[in-house]
Amino acid sequence: MLAALLFILLCVQPGHGQTCTEGFAYDRRARQCIDVDECRTLPDVCRGDMRCVNQNGGYLCIPRSLYNQPYRPAGPLSVEPSYPRVRSTAQCLLGYTAAEDGSCNDIDECETNSHHCNPTQVCINTLGGYTCSCTEGYWLIGGQCQDIDECRYGYCQQLCANVPGSYSCSCNPGFILNPDSRTCQDVDECEDEPCSHGCFNTYGSFMCNCDEGFELASDGTTCIDLDxxxxxxxxxxxxxxxxxxxxxxxxxxxxxxxxxxxxxxxSNECDTGNNTCTTAQVCFNFQGGYTCLDPLQCHPPYIEVSDNQCMCSAENPACRDKPFTILYRHMDLSSGRSVPADIFQMQATTRYPGAFYIFQIKSGNDGREFYMRQTSNVSATLVLSRPIKGPKEVVLDLEMVTVNNVINFRGSSIIRLTIFVSEHPF
Incomplete structure (x- = not known):
């Protein structure tokens, strides 16, 4: 009696996020569901004199006598088998077809479209059956092939865009995609000379710098002059x-x-010779300029006693109320000089017993910029009390009065001081 049992199980086995129909297990390397050989994995799957024959997605229990001998037609069976009846003309197992020479050839269910794969699946023919799998970029979930979101698993170093069945990597500005289409490498923007002066490459970007005396413009690449x-x-x-x-x-x-x-x-024009003074004149340098001093001329009743001094003799009646000597001196002064400032020293050269000296500004101090401060019995200092703006020429008559009450004498001497105030404060 021919007996065969066909078991088709409908439960679903879990497999690392993938589910396959009963009779299949998920292969992580092949990334697809492959057939489970129940004849090897299940103990005593067929009982009695039945032999287990593995099938795609299941197995058959076939009598050993039928498995080892060629099939011969027999009379009608009195007992209805529990598996699909095999036509009496068939000599091959399920999934095979008999050839003219009596051999069994595998049926390509994928080519004949006799498979039961889901439209989202791909049919893969196997000996005696077929396997339903998914194309690359998809995995089997609940009998359906669903797209794998590769971007969730860090396939790309920087930017990732998931597409059906695949993914696409790209890079941030300042990087280019490597030949592996996954990693990015820095672009040396300085090779294209984007900066007007200096360029410094950074990871993913660049920085421009400017030469001394320039600053970076708002565009970040050009340099503009610093005022x-x-x-x-x-x-x-x-x-x-x-x-x-x-x-x-x-x-x-x-x-x-x-x-x-x-x-x-x-610039000392008198030392450099860069002046217009004649040989008869004396070049006098002051801050920012010079002047040519004419030879000394003493007006009567004064007579010249040196190149800068005139004297009026006491024997001359015309000199009775006049200063005994007039000494000509010259000095320069910077414009706006800070005050108070001691600028000139005056001192008696001849001392007489019982005499005392009085120092005063006799003339030229119309703006009251100066005053005399007596520093001892025989000396005094000219003090600048108010700033003077130049260019300006000031002539002061500084008088030293000599008084001797013992011999009832009173006389005076004059220093005619010419001050050249410069135009600038330096």
Whole structure:
């Protein structure tokens, strides 16, 4: 009696996030469901004189006599088998078809479209059956092939875009995709010389820097000149001139730029010979200029006693109420000099017993910028009490009065001091 049992189980087995129909197990390497050989994995699957024959998604229990011998037609069976009846003309197992030479050939269910795979699945023919699987980029969930979101698993180093059945990697600005289509490498933007001056490559970007005297513009790549002169009015002593990437200091006529590049130093035209004085004149240098002094001329009743002194003799009646001597002196003064300031010293050269001396400004102090401060019995100092703005020429008559009550004597001497006030405060 021919007996065969066919078991089809409908429960679902879990497998690392994948589910396969009963009779199949998920292969993580192949990423698909493969047939389970129940004849090997289940103990005593067929009882009695039945032999287990594995099938795609199940198994058959076939009598050993039928399994070992060719099949011969037999009379009608009195007992109805519990498995699908095999046609009497069939000599092959399920999944095979008989050839003319009597051999059994595998039926390609995928080609004949006799499989039962879901439309989302791919049919893979096997010996005696077939397997339903999914294409790359999909996995089997609940009998359906669903897209794998590769972006969730960090397939891309930077940016990832999931597409049906696959994914696409891209990079942030400043990077390019490597040949592996997954990782990114930094782009050296400085090779394209994007900066007008200097370029410094950074990871994923770059930075521009500027030469000294320039600053980075708002576009981050070009450099514009810094106007150093606008930073401070004290950058140069006189005037600041901005130049591309730097600045320069200039001085007024009569001065030159000092070694520090900022200060102004007086040019001594008398020493350099850069003056217009004649041989009869004396060149006198002052801050920012010079003047030519004419030879001394003493007006009567004065007579010349030296190149800068006139004297009126006591024997001359015309000299009775006049200063005994007039001494001509010259000095320079910076415009706006801070006050108070001692600027000139006056002292008696001849001392008489019982005499005392009075020092005063006799003339020329119309603006009251000066006063005399007596420092001892025989000396006094000329003090600048108010700032004077130049250019200006001031002539002061500084008088020293000699008084001797013992011999009833009173006389005076004059220092005619010419002060050349410069135009600038340096």
């Amino acid at each position: 150093e002169c606008s930073f401070s009015e004290f950058l140069c002593q006189h005037r600041c001139v901005n130049t591309p990437g730097s600045f320069s200091c200039i001085c007024p006529p009569g001065y030159y730029v000092y070694e520090d590049g900022r200060s102004c130093e007086d």
